[in-house]
Amino acid sequence: MKTSLAIPVTKTQSSRLSQTDFSNLVFGKTISDHMFVADFKNGEWSDLRIEPYAPLHLNPSNAALHYGQSIFEGLKAYKNENGEIIIFRADANWSRMNESAERMCMPSLPEEVFMEGLLQLLELDKAWVPSAKGASLYIRPFMFATDDYIGVKPSDTYKFIIFTCPVGNYYSKPVSVKVETKFTRATEGGTGAAKTAGNYAASLFPALQAQKAGYDQLLWTDGKSHSNIEESGTMNVMFKINGKIITAPTNTGTILKGITRNSVIQLAKDWDESLEERFLSVSELKSALEAGQVDEAFGTGTAATIAHIYKIHLDGKDYILPEKPADAFSHRVLAALDGIKYGTVADPHDWIIKI
Ligand SMILES: Cc1ncc(COP(=O)(O)O)c(C=O)c1O
Secondary structure: EEEEEEEOOOOOOOOOOOHHHOOOOOOOOOOOOOOEEEEEEEEEEEEEEEEOOOOOOOOOHHHHHOOOEEEEEEEEEOOOOOHHHEEEEEHHHHHHHHHHHHHHOOOOHHHHHHHHHHHHHHOOHHHOOOOOOOOOEEEEEEEEEEOOOOOOOOEEEEEEEEEEEEEOOOOOOOOOEEEEOOOOOOOOOOOOOOOOOHHHHHHHHHHHHHOOOOOOOOOOEEOOOOOOEEEEEEOOEEEOOEEEEEEEOOOOOOOOOOOOHHHHHHHHHHOOOOEEEOOOOOHHHHHHHOOOEEEEEEEEEEEOOOEEEEEEEEEOEEEEEOOOOOOOOOHHHHHHHHHHHHOOOOOOOOEEOOO
């Protein structure tokens, strides 16, 4: 892909690439050499630049630290067999970031700034994209308030940064989940559909309780009555019950509009699978589990693409799901999405960009 915006680059004098053990990557711990930065002041984005990844200088009165005007995105770059770098649906991350920005009273970011910053950063740090099977370069674009002012109001100034980290396979093992009926992730009128820092902060305590009880993740239910399944950790969630795939709709403003979710729905349509976007109630899930009718349950998200769920805790009981056949929908859709992302199968919906 051709790039056009002239973004000044300051290259690192001490690359960490040669000291990085690519066979032993822990998610989010290893950061690549450079970052893209843009500043918002006087009503516009300016001072676009790529510079060495380094600590930021912030005043203690920084508004984001106090009131959480902070949003982020997550996407990945992959290396194909020819060593070319591929990114998946980055335009969808850009538009979702702007939806989050609107909800959090933050400025929107022009597509050109997001895409050119991303493409030019990846071009510079392309040696950081791992080539092992299932590995990738995780990309973290984020925006936060930079006013030095502790009055509660939208900041006038912001910083947008993209940095990247090489990562191995995220959830290689199937996961266990606990249906959460006490704590709430989001409620109608709240910020559940925005990818904003506070949502994740609020989820830490309940998630930790679930982990202490021996489960990998929570299955969130709606905040009002805790009677409908919404999403799971940092994933949307889908169930195949009696041959039908069911996933929660995203029009309540309580669920993140996952890009993987959207891609899985599109592939299910392409394959004439029966799929319903509707709420699955906890009681319907329980009856289906009791009757052995849950053929598949899985999370969808950038980190894992598809995370198979093998155990669901509900009403004090653990339900173990049956082993899935090799041609199960979740296996097929994972293989198709991986194939598109690594450039080994056709990309009929123009989801990828080769750098
Ligand atoms: C709360 C939440 N739900 C769902 C998802 C899945 O979204 P995506 O498929 O775009 O990664 C994420 C991850 O971004 C998330 O944080």
